[in-house]
Amino acid sequence: MANIFDVVADSTRRDILHILLERYNQAADSVGELSVSDIVSQLGLSQPTISKHLKVLREAGLVGVREEGQHRYYHLDYAPLEEIEDWLIPFLSVDFDATAEEIDAEAGLKSEQRAFAAAIGKAFADTSFQMSHAVKDATSKKWRKSD
Structure with missing residues (x-):
């Protein structure tokens, strides 16, 4: 697929x-x-x-x-489009016009904390995307009981 x-x-x-x-x-x-x-x-x-x-x-x-x-x-059947939505959500919540300093000030974060949070968010999104594909691939195969 x-x-x-x-x-x-x-x-x-x-x-x-x-x-x-x-x-x-x-x-x-x-x-x-x-x-x-x-x-x-x-x-x-x-x-x-x-x-x-x-x-x-x-x-x-x-x-x-x-x-x-x-x-x-x-x-x-829009259920599969949820995968695209999940991928897009982090991008939709970003204020591209705001500077890093403004974002840090709003969140009360230091630049190291913001970088750490961004890295965790990216890792989570990547892992979620990979896991959903692994599950789909595994469930689409016909598994047979070995004799």
């Missing part, structure tokens, strides 16, 4: 996710399904191109599909 960041790096896949999000927000039934042909018409791309991208999104767990005869209806 592809890394979630690699999956959403493609602009077409992000466009598909955005369309499905809009549909989800508009849906009264809270499922927000769209057919492949609806997605094709909104993006103006070929059906094989959209289907290829939907397959990648489906394999990453970002979309779910319901089959009805020959038609496929896709919906957003």
